[in-house]
Amino acid sequence: MKYTDEQLKEAWKRLGDIAINNEEELEEDFIIDADTKFSKGTDRMDIWHWFDVHYSTGVHGLMFPNQFVTTEDFWDCECKHNYIHSSGEGTNECKICGAQRSTSPDSRVEEVKKAGLL
Numbered sequence: 001m002k003y004t005d006e007q008l009k010e011a012w013k014r015l016g017d018i019a020i021n022n023e024e025e026l027e028e029d030f031i032i033d034a035d036t037k038f039s040k041g042t043d044r045m046d047i048w049h050w051f052d053v054h055y056s057t058g059v060h061g062l063m064f065p066n067q068f069v070t071t072e073d074f075w076d077c078e079c080k081h082n083y084i085h086s087s088g089e090g091t092n093e094c095k096i097c098g099a100q101r102s103t104s105p106d107s108r109v110e111e112v113k114k115a116g117l118l
């Protein structure tokens with residue numbers, strides 16, 4: 001079962017309304033959909049972990065939606081298209097624009113995923 005980021009964002013918002021006790025456990029059931037539900041008593045970290053696995057930029061991306069999450073496994077060159085390169089493996093220079101890995105920014109995780117590279 002795959003969830004879209006929109007669905008996950010909506011579910012994350014609902015999670016914020018659910019009471020958590022002093023043991024960091026749910027005080028009531030938290031239902032994502034028919035396939036995924038967390039019962040009362042589930043540890044909050046288990047739920048965070050679930051979001052971390054399913055959301056494109058992890059639980060960090062849900063907590064800080066306005067921050068870009070980058071990955072050093074990929075980098076951006078100056079090209080308008082196909083500007084995402086994977087790091088290493090002799091690809092430290094773009095053959096089209098000549099940009100160098102060492103002076104180029106890390107790619108944004110969201111864009112790498114959109115390009116189907118992650």
Ligand SMILES: [Zn+2]
Pocket residue numbers: 077078079083094095096097098099
């Ligand atoms: Zn380039």
